[in-house]
Amino acid sequence: MAGVTLSGVSKTYSQAGLPAINDLNLEIRDGQFVTLLGPSGCGKTTTLRLIAGYMAPDAGTIHVGERLVSSKDTLILPEHRGMGMVFQNYAVWPHKTVFQNVVFGLKLRKVPASKAREGVEQALALVGLSGYENRLPNELSGGQQQRVALARSIVVEPEILLLDEPLSNLDAKLREHMRSELKQLQRRIGITFIYVTHDQAEALALSDQIAVIHEGCLQQFGPPREVYNRPVNRTVADFMGNVNLLEGKVLSSDGRKGEILIAGRLRTVAALPAGIQAGAAIDVALRPENIELKRLENASAASGTVVDHTFLGNISEYQVALDNQRLRVQTHPSANIALGDAVEISFAPDTMSVFAHTDPAR
Amino acid sequence: MNSGGANVRRPALARPTARLEWLRFDQVVMAAAVICLVILVVLPLCSLFIGSIRTPDGLSFAFFREAASGRLYRQALINSLILGAWTGLFSVLIGVPLAWAISRTNVPAKPFIRVTATLSYLSPPFLTAIAFVNLFSPNAGVINHLMREEFGVTWLTFNIFSMKGLVLVTVLHTFPFVYLLAVTALQSVDASYEEAAEILGAGKWRTAFSITAPLVAPAILSGTLIAFVNSIALFGSQAIIGLPGRIFTLSTRIYSLFDYPPQYGLASALSLVFIFITVAALFIQRRFLARRSFVTFGGKGSRPQLIDLGSARWGLFGFAVLVFVVAILLPYASLIAVSLSKSWGLAFWKNLTLANYKFVLFDYDVTQRAIINSLILATLAATLSIALGTVIGWIDLRTSVPGRRLLDYAALIPLGLPGIVMAVALIQFWLAMPIALYGTLVILLLAYTGRYVPLGLRAANSSLRQIDPTLEESARILGASWGVTMREVTLPLIRPGLFAGWLLIFVPAIQELSASILLFSSKSITLAVAVYNLYETGYTEPVAALAIINVIIISLAILLANRLGGERERERLEYRPA
Numbered sequence: 001m002a003g004v005t006l007s008g009v010s011k012t013y014s015q016a017g018l019p020a021i022n023d024l025n026l027e028i029r030d031g032q033f034v035t036l037l038g039p040s041g042c043g044k045t046t047t048l049r050l051i052a053g054y055m056a057p058d059a060g061t062i063h064v065g066e067r068l069v070s071s072k073d074t075l076i077l078p079e080h081r082g083m084g085m086v087f088q089n090y091a092v093w094p095h096k097t098v099f100q101n102v103v104f105g106l107k108l109r110k111v112p113a114s115k116a117r118e119g120v121e122q123a124l125a126l127v128g129l130s131g132y133e134n135r136l137p138n139e140l141s142g143g144q145q146q147r148v149a150l151a152r153s154i155v156v157e158p159e160i161l162l163l164d165e166p167l168s169n170l171d172a173k174l175r176e177h178m179r180s181e182l183k184q185l186q187r188r189i190g191i192t193f194i195y196v197t198h199d200q201a202e203a204l205a206l207s208d209q210i211a212v213i214h215e216g217c218l219q220q221f222g223p224p225r226e227v228y229n230r231p232v233n234r235t236v237a238d239f240m241g242n243v244n245l246l247e248g249k250v251l252s253s254d255g256r257k258g259e260i261l262i263a264g265r266l267r268t269v270a271a272l273p274a275g276i277q278a279g280a281a282i283d284v285a286l287r288p289e290n291i292e293l294k295r296l297e298n299a300s301a302a303s304g305t306v307v308d309h310t311f312l313g314n315i316s317e318y319q320v321a322l323d324n325q326r327l328r329v330q331t332h333p334s335a336n337i338a339l340g341d342a343v344e345i346s347f348a349p350d351t352m353s354v355f356a357h358t359d360p361a362r
Numbered sequence: 363m364n365s366g367g368a369n370v371r372r373p374a375l376a377r378p379t380a381r382l383e384w385l386r387f388d389q390v391v392m393a394a395a396v397i398c399l400v401i402l403v404v405l406p407l408c409s410l411f412i413g414s415i416r417t418p419d420g421l422s423f424a425f426f427r428e429a430a431s432g433r434l435y436r437q438a439l440i441n442s443l444i445l446g447a448w449t450g451l452f453s454v455l456i457g458v459p460l461a462w463a464i465s466r467t468n469v470p471a472k473p474f475i476r477v478t479a480t481l482s483y484l485s486p487p488f489l490t491a492i493a494f495v496n497l498f499s500p501n502a503g504v505i506n507h508l509m510r511e512e513f514g515v516t517w518l519t520f521n522i523f524s525m526k527g528l529v530l531v532t533v534l535h536t537f538p539f540v541y542l543l544a545v546t547a548l549q550s551v552d553a554s555y556e557e558a559a560e561i562l563g564a565g566k567w568r569t570a571f572s573i574t575a576p577l578v579a580p581a582i583l584s585g586t587l588i589a590f591v592n593s594i595a596l597f598g599s600q601a602i603i604g605l606p607g608r609i610f611t612l613s614t615r616i617y618s619l620f621d622y623p624p625q626y627g628l629a630s631a632l633s634l635v636f637i638f639i640t641v642a643a644l645f646i647q648r649r650f651l652a653r654r655s656f657v658t659f660g661g662k663g664s665r666p667q668l669i670d671l672g673s674a675r676w677g678l679f680g681f682a683v684l685v686f687v688v689a690i691l692l693p694y695a696s697l698i699a700v701s702l703s704k705s706w707g708l709a710f711w712k713n714l715t716l717a718n719y720k721f722v723l724f725d726y727d728v729t730q731r732a733i734i735n736s737l738i739l740a741t742l743a744a745t746l747s748i749a750l751g752t753v754i755g756w757i758d759l760r761t762s763v764p765g766r767r768l769l770d771y772a773a774l775i776p777l778g779l780p781g782i783v784m785a786v787a788l789i790q791f792w793l794a795m796p797i798a799l800y801g802t803l804v805i806l807l808l809a810y811t812g813r814y815v816p817l818g819l820r821a822a823n824s825s826l827r828q829i830d831p832t833l834e835e836s837a838r839i840l841g842a843s844w845g846v847t848m849r850e851v852t853l854p855l856i857r858p859g860l861f862a863g864w865l866l867i868f869v870p871a872i873q874e875l876s877a878s879i880l881l882f883s884s885k886s887i888t889l890a891v892a893v894y895n896l897y898e899t900g901y902t903e904p905v906a907a908l909a910i911i912n913v914i915i916i917s918l919a920i921l922l923a924n925r926l927g928g929e930r931e932r933e934r935l936e937y938r939p940a
Contacts, residue, residue, distance in 0.1 A: 052839055055762075085839045091832035094855050104850070105840035149836070156840060266559040 002065035002159045003192065004028040004051060009060035009070075011046055020046040024060070028209070033186050033193045035203040038213035044196045047213070048162050051194060052085055053078040064160065084153030085162040088169060090145045092137045098124070098148050099133040100236035105156035123155035126185065134206040143174045154185070160192045179205055200240050204228060212236050216226065219310065234355050237285035244286045244327050247357065253278045260284070260354065263322040265302050265347060270354050281357035288330040293318065299342035306341045320345065388844035392761075395753035396769060402750075402812035403775050406787035413790040414630035424499065425631035435632060438615035441525070441604075442594045442639070445611060448529040449536050449593035450586045456533065456685060457540030457589075458582060463678045465548040466570070470679050478686040483538035484916070485690065486873040488598025488890065489909045491531045492897055495602060496906070498522035498702050504696070507708060507728035523607030531603055532593045534689040540585035547581030566669050591640045595780035595877035598894065610741040612636045613782050613876065615938070620880055632792060633783040641778040692779035694913070700906035718907035722896070729908065731885075732892035733915060735803060739888065740871035740919075743810035744864045750811070752826075752860065753820025756852075759826050760834070770819070777816045781876025784809050789880065801883030809877040821863020825856035839892045865923050872916055889915070 006026040012019045019044045028034045029131050036044040050057055053069060053076055062070035069076040084105075093101055102123055106116040124130050127147035136146055153161055157348060166182075167175045183206050186193045198201055203210050204224045212219040212227060212235075220232045231237035238245060248262040250272065257271050276282065296303050304327060307321035316335055320327040320343060327345065337343060417424045429435045460479065463469040490663065497505045498520045506519040521527065551574060559569040597613045604614055612632060619629040671678065701718050703710035722729050757763055758770045776784065788809050791798045799805040833855065837847040853860075875890035882891045889912055897905045 052835075054835060054838075077841055077843075078835070079841045081839070082841075083839055085836060087832040087836060089830060089832055091830065091836040093833060093837075093851055093855075104837070105844070108841040108846070152836075152840070162839075 003030040005063040007061050009057045011057050024218055028287045031190050032208040034209045035195045035207040036211050037203040040198055042213045044213050045218040048164055048196050052162055053081050055171050083160045084158035086149045086153050086166045089164040091146045092148050094137050098135050101148055102152045102155050119155050123151040127151045143170055165196045165197055198357055231353055234283050242288050246284045247283050248284050250278050250280045259358050263325045265322050268349050270349050284357045285353040288328045291329045291347045293329055294344040295337050296342045297342050303342045303344055309339055392757050395750055395807045398773055406791040409791040410630050410787040414634050425627045429631045431631030438610045438612050441609055442612040446590040446594040450590040452533040453537040453540045453589040454586055456537040458544050461541045461544035465545050467671050469675045470638050475682045479538045479541045482689045487535040487596050489876055490693045491599040491602040493697045494522050494531055497696055528603045531599045536589035536593050539588045543581045543585035547578040551577050584647045589641045591643050597782050616782050629786050633786045635784050644778050697906045701910050706902050718903045722904045722908045728892050732887045732889045736872050736889035739806055740868050743871045744867040746811045747814040747818035747867050748860050748864050750815055752822040755819055755822035755826050773819045774816050777815050784813055785877040785880035803886045806881050810871050817867050829855045
C-alpha cells in the first residue's frame with residue numbers, strides 16, 4: 001500500500017509560459033480520500049496527470065511510497081504505476097462490451113479466465129451493474145457508463161485511484177447518489193483516492209483531506225472542517241462556499257489576539273494572524289450561516305439595515321447594509337424580520353477568520 | 363488493505379526500475395515512420411534540387427536560365443497555366459450550380475447528380491481522353507465524321523487536339539473538386555444565418571447572393587485551386603490530347619526530356635518550376651480554407667429550407683443530364699462500342715466482335731502482367747500510406763515531440779508534387795544510390811506511397827481527432843503498453859476512417875500514370891501505362907478493350923473493398939462521446 005508524496009513539483013506548458021503547477025508540496029497518506037480542489041485552470045488536473053505519469057514534471061519529484069516515479073529525468077510510464085484512473089468523460093471504450101471493458105486490466109495481468117470472470121462480476125456488483133455484462137456503452141446512461149469506468153479501475157485493485165471530476169457530467173440527483181456511493185466504496189476497499197473537483201460541496205462531503213489549489217499553488221491542505229472553518233487566506237475563504245469578506249482594521253493587539261473594528265461598525269475581539277500590528281488593515285471572513293440578526297426598535301451605531309430578503313424554503317437570506325458594505329446572512333425562515341428593519345448583528349468570534357488585507361482586484 | 367475477503371490480490375504488473383526507458387516500442391515505430399518519410403519524400407526532393415543546379419561546369423543556375431529562356435519551355439509553362447486557369451473556371455461553372463442544386467433547391471433526381479459527380483471523379487482521365495479522341499479527332503473522329511459527311515454541318519465539328527479539347531477532357535475530371543467542397547460548405551452553413559436575413563426582409567434570391575454566397579466563397583475558391591493544381595498535374599490527357607495538337611505542357615515537356623539522351627538537369631529545373639506553381643496555389647488554397655472555419659460550426663442541425671425552383675428545376679436537371687452524358691455516357695458508351703468493333707467507324711455495328719478482348723487479354727503478353735502489377739502496387743501503396751499516415755498523425759496529435767509540426771508539413775509536401783515530378787525526383791535520387799531500384803516494382807511502390815502519404819495522413823488525422831485521448835490514457839493506466847493500447851483501443855476505433863482513406867488511395871493508385879510513365883520497365887509495367895503504350899502504337903480497338911477491362915478492374919476492386927469494409931462497418935458501433 002502506498003501514499004503519494006509530491007516535493008517541489010512544477011510544470012509549465014511551453015505555449016503559455018505561465019506555470020500550471022508551481023512548487024507543489026503535498027503528502028497524501030495511504031488509504032485516504034484526498035481531494036484536489038480549485039477553480040478550473042488552477043492546475044489540479046495537471047497535478048493528477050503528473051501523478052498518473054502522463055507527463056513528467058519540469059522540477060521536483062513524485063514518490064509512490066518509497067518509490068520514485070516522476071522527476072525531470074525519470075518517468076515511470078502510466079502502465080507501470082499500478083494506479084487506476086476515472087476520467088471526467090468516462091473514457092469507456094465504445095467498441096467493447098461492459099464485460100470486455102472491465103476485464104481488460106485483468107487480462108493484462110494474465111489473470112486466469114475463471115478468476116477474471118469472478119473479479120468482473122464482483123466489481124460490477126460493487127457498482128450496482130450486475131447483469132449488464134453484455135451491453136455496449138452506447139446502450140448505457142451517463143451514470144451507468146461512469147460506474148463501468150469505476151468498475152474497470154477498481155477490478156485490478158490499484159493501490160491508488162485517481163478520479164478527474166468523475167461526477168461533473170451527471171445530473172444533480174445522480175451526482176448526489178454517486179457521491180455517497182463513492183465514499184462508501186472508498187471505505188469498503190480502503191485504497192487511496194485522489195479526487196479532483198471544482199465543486200467545494202463535493203470536496204467537503206467526500207474528503208478526509210482537501211488540498212485547495214489556486215493558480216498553480218497549494219493554498220491549504222487539511223481536513224474539510226479545518227479548511228471550511230479556518231481558511232488560511234482570503235482566497236481559500238472565498239472559494240469554500242458562501243462567505244462575507246469585510247474590510248476592517250486592528251484597534252489593539254497583543255500579538256495573538258486583539259480588538260478589531262469591522263466595516264467601521266462592529267467591534268469585537270478576535271484571534272489575529274502572526275505579524276499583524278495595531279492599526280493594520282485586515283480582511284474578515286464571516287460565513288452567512290454563523291451570523292444572527294435581532295430586530296431593533298431604533299437604529300444604533302452598531303446596527304445595520306435590511307435591504308433585501310430572499311425566502312429559500314429551508315432558510316431565509318438577508319442582505320444587511322453596513323455603511324458601504326453589504327453583509328449576507330442566513331437564518332431560520334421563522335425569523336420575523338422585514339425589509340427596512342434595523343438589526344443588531346452578532347456572531348461567535350471563533351467563527352470568524354482574520355487575514356492581513358489584500359486588494360481583491362490586485 | 364482488506365477488500366472484504368472475497369477479493370484475492372491480483373498479480374501485480376512488472377515494475378521496471380525508475381529510469382527513462384530509452385528503447386521503447388513506440389519510439390522505434392515513430393522513428394521508423396520518420397525515416398520512411400525522409401527516404402520517400404525529403405531525400406528525393408533534395409536530390410531534385412541538387413540535380414537542378416549541378417551542371418558540367420560546377421554548381422550554377424544554368425538549367426534554370428535555360429528553362430526560362432528556351433522558347434519551348436516558356437511555351438510549356440504558359441500552356442500549363444492556361445490549361446489550369448480555364449479548367450479552374452469551368453470547374454466552378456459546372457461544380458457550383460450542381461452543388462447549389464443538390465443542397466439548396468428542390469431539383470429532381472438528386473442521387474443521380476451525386477453519382478454523376480462521383481463517377482466523374484473516379485473515371486480515369488486518360489481513358490476519357492482516349493474516348494474523346496475516338497469521337498472528335500479531326501478526321502477519324504466518329505462524331506466529326508458524322509457531322510461533316512452525313513449532315514454536312516462542318517461548323518459543328520470539333521477538333522479535340524486543341525487547348526479547347528484539352529480543357530474539356532480535364533474539366534470532366536476536376537469539376538468534382540469544386541462540387542464537393544461547395545456541397546460541404548453549403549451544408550454546413552447554418553440555416554439560421556439565412557433565416558436571419560429573411561426575417562429582415564431579404565428575399566430568397568437576395569439572401570442567396572448576399573449571405574450564402576460570401577459564406578461559401580472561400581470553399582469554392584479553395585476547390586478551384588485544387589482543380590487548378592490537379593489539372594496541370596495530369597499527364598495522361600495532356601499527352602494523349604496535347605501531343606498530337608502540338609500543345610506542350612510542363613508535364614509533357616518534362617516527359618520528352620527523358621527521350622534519349624535524357625536531360626536530367628533540365629528536367630529537374632523544370633520540375634522545380636512546376637513545384638513552385640503547385641505549392642503557391644496550394645498555399646493560397648490553405649489560406650482560403652483557414653478562413654472557411656466560421657462556416658463549419660453552426661447550430662444544431664437546423665436544416666436549410668430548399669428553394670422551390672418551379673419549372674426552372676428541370677433546366678438545372680437538364681444541365682446535370684448534359685454533364686452526365688458528356689462525362690460518363692459518351693466516353694464509356696463509345697469505348698464499349700469501339701472495343702466491340704472490328705474497325706471503328708460509323709458502320710461499326712455491322713461487325714461486332716470480341717476479338718479485341720481476346721487479343722489484349724491473351725495475345726498481348728503485357729496485359730496480365732500489368733494487371734497483377736497494378737493490383738499489387740495499389741494494395742501495398744494504399745496500406746503503406748495509411749500506416750505511415752497513422753503513425754505520423756499520432757505523433758502530431760498525441761505527443762509533444764519537438765518538431766512534430768515539421769513532420770506534418772513534410773508529409774504534406776507530396777500534395778504539391780505532380781506525379782511526373784515525383785518520378786524525376788526518385789530517378790535522380792535512386793540513380794545516385796548503390797541499390798539498383800530503377801525499373802523495378804519497388805521504385806514504383808516508393809513513388810506511389812510517397813504520392814499518397816498526404817491522403818493517408820489526412821484519413822488518420824481526422825479519425826484520430828474524433829477519439830478522445832482519454833480512451834488511450836485509460837488503457838495505459840490499466841497497464842497496457844503503447845502497442846497493446848494501439849491494438850486494443852486506438853486502431854479498432856479509427857479503423858472505419860482508415861478504411862475509407864485506404865479506398866481513396868487505392869482507386870487513384872490503380873490507375874496511376876503520371877509517375878509510372880517515367881519509372882516503369884517491361885517487367886514492372888502497370889495497367890495505365892499498358893493502355894497508354896498500346897494507344898501510342900495506334901491500336902484503336904484493342905486500346906478500348908483494355909480501357910474497358912481497366913474500368914472493370916477498378917469497379918470490381920471498389921466493390922470488393924466496399925463489401926469487406928461494409929462488413930466491418932456493421933460490426934462497428936457509433937462512438938458516442940459522453
